[in-house]
Structures are given as C-alpha cells and as structure tokens.
Amino acid sequence: MRNPQPQLACGLVDSERALQAVAVATTARAHRYDVLLLTGEEGPDAVRRVAGSGLADAIILMDVELDDDRLPLLRGTDQPSVLIGLPADTSGLTCVDLAFKATGALCVEHLAMLGHRDIAVIGESPAVYERHTGFAERTLDGLRCRARELGVRVLHRRARSATTRWAVTLARILDERPGTSRPVVQNEQAVEPLLALLHRQGHAVPEDVSVVAVCPEQVAVQASMRLTSVSIPAQEMGRHAEERLVAKLEGCGTDDVVLIAPEWTVRTSTGSTPPAAS
Structure with missing residues (x-):
C-alpha cells in the first residue's frame, strides 16, 4: 500500500x-x-x-x-x-x-554546412569537467567525433563565472586561432557576455561570427539576439x-x-x- x-x-x-x-x-x-x-x-x-x-x-x-x-x-x-x-x-x-553526444554532433554539422572549418567551444565551468559530469563530457565527445569526420578543427575552452574571465577566454581563443570565430556555447551564463563582447570588439553576428548555443529554449529566444540552438x-x-x-x-x-x-x-x-x- x-x-x-x-x-x-x-x-x-x-x-x-x-x-x-x-x-x-x-x-x-x-x-x-x-x-x-x-x-x-x-x-x-x-x-x-x-x-x-x-x-x-x-x-x-x-x-x-x-x-x-x-x-x-x-x-x-x-x-x-x-x-x-x-x-x-x-x-x-x-x-x-x-542525447548530448548527438547534440554536439548537430552543432558541428550545422556550422560545417555553412562553410565554417574552425569552431570554438565555450563549455561549462572547470568544476563540471573535473567532476566528469555526463552531459558536458558527452556533448564535447559528440562535437569532437563529428568534427574529425567533417575535417573541422575544434578549440575547447572552459567558461568561468566572471564577465572579465569570459573576456579573457574569448581573447585567448582569438589569439590562439585567429580564424576561429564560430563559438558553440554550452553555458547559458556565458551567452549574453559573449554577445556583448563580440559587439564591443566590432564583430557582427552572424555576418562575421556565427554563434550556436546548447541551452534552455527561453535563453535562446530571450537573448539580445535570437540564437540558433539545441534546446535542453x-x-x-x-x-x-x-x-x-x-x-x-x-x-x-x-x-x-x-x-x-x-x-x-x-x-x-x-x-x-x-x-x-x-
């Protein structure tokens, strides 16, 4: 009973x-x-x-x-x-x-279809990867596997919580791979700071930079730009x-x-x- x-x-x-x-x-x-x-x-x-x-x-x-x-x-x-x-x-x-592995693969396929061959992944915080949390690990695995199949280069950087650190993360990406300006964001807290940083640096979205997000639907539609996304x-x-x-x-x-x-x-x-x- x-x-x-x-x-x-x-x-x-x-x-x-x-x-x-x-x-x-x-x-x-x-x-x-x-x-x-x-x-x-x-x-x-x-x-x-x-x-x-x-x-x-x-x-x-x-x-x-x-x-x-x-x-x-x-x-x-x-x-x-x-x-x-x-x-x-x-x-x-x-x-x-x-299906987070399939989610990562979808992000790469979309950007590759548009002609992009260098992708930056702005992921979760370092603690998420240190704990080997399943969703983060599987998304990254799907991204990397599909990128290898399509001949796309992937640069992965972990996102940190402070806006200044996001600025540093983005600067590092552009310094390390000047041709990499196609971010895949899997950290909803990084979405708006990233869009603001790109605007301040004179990068137009999507003319210069394409941005893809893995995030809840409301984050994608309520951001300062409506984001191409995979909904969680x-x-x-x-x-x-x-x-x-x-x-x-x-x-x-x-x-x-x-x-x-x-x-x-x-x-x-x-x-x-x-x-x-x-």
Whole structure:
C-alpha cells in the first residue's frame, strides 16, 4: 500500500536544474506523491540517509557524473530509482537524458554546412569537467567525433563565472586561432557576455561570427539576439523521469535508458562563412 503522503527524493544541484525539479514535482502531485528535495553537495550521504531511513519511497538522481559515487548506494538498495543523466555504466539503472553526444554532433554539422572549418567551444565551468559530469563530457565527445569526420578543427575552452574571465577566454581563443570565430556555447551564463563582447570588439553576428548555443529554449529566444540552438528539454526530462519512477512504484516499470532526440532550431545568430578578403 502507498503511504498516506508518499515521498520521492530528488537531488537538486543548481538553478539550471530547477525546471527539471518543477516538472518532477508537478508530475508527482498528479500521481499523489510529494517530493523531498536534496542538494547535490550532500552527495552519497544524502542517498544513504534517504535510502536507510524510509524518508522517501523512491529516488530521482540528477546532475549525474560518468563515475558517480552515489550509484553503488542506489544499486545496493531495493528502493526504486531513476536518473536524470547518463553515467558511464547504465546496467541495472533507469536513465533519462538528452542525447548530448548527438547534440554536439548537430552543432558541428550545422556550422560545417555553412562553410565554417574552425569552431570554438565555450563549455561549462572547470568544476563540471573535473567532476566528469555526463552531459558536458558527452556533448564535447559528440562535437569532437563529428568534427574529425567533417575535417573541422575544434578549440575547447572552459567558461568561468566572471564577465572579465569570459573576456579573457574569448581573447585567448582569438589569439590562439585567429580564424576561429564560430563559438558553440554550452553555458547559458556565458551567452549574453559573449554577445556583448563580440559587439564591443566590432564583430557582427552572424555576418562575421556565427554563434550556436546548447541551452534552455527561453535563453535562446530571450537573448539580445535570437540564437540558433539545441534546446535542453529540462521539463520533458523531469516528466519522463517521474513517470518511469511512478511505474516502478506501481510494479510495472523496467530498467532502461531513454535518450531524448535533440531539437535543432535555426535562428538569426548563424550564417555562411564570410568570403575571404581579396
């Protein structure tokens, strides 16, 4: 039998995951479940506390790393669980995620089709890569693999949080590869500072520079320029995860991996490569 007020535990890491948490909570309420939110900083201790205390009937894990140290605890408990994210080893797990490797490949294909052969990738913060967070690693892998196939050069730089550091990052890219002026941005906080820096330096978008973003839809359409982008379907991911968790609680769920196909939208921030100066 269900508890009178059944609970689901959901790890919440940062504001970028807020939409996922809202979708989880909304879907859970439709099935008469409450949601207990935990911070990502608590790590394995949070999973251990929830799994061993009866605080929650099931667990949704977010911000998943490739070798996530919370997974042995999940595999060692009988509590139903679903991951929003994809670890390196998915055996015995139910995972929901955007197909981030395909997302990276799409970005390269679009720019290559427009004639661009040098691409700069402005990625997440160094801490995201140091933790080997799945979405960042897989996007970069997809970018690099497709770039090799298409003969496109990729320069990857990690984005930092301060505007002055973004300026330094952009300057380094232009110094190292003067012909590289086609950024792929996978850090929504870097979008507006990047557009502002390009404007101050006299680079017109998309006449001189094409910009592609991997970001939530509202970021792409509300930026100072409407961005060509791959949308991160945070709410869809949260809804899928919650539905699979409820199915497990009702005894009809299975362990599987659900990868949501990336949705590509071309807007005004990308164009053909500028003609060579005569």
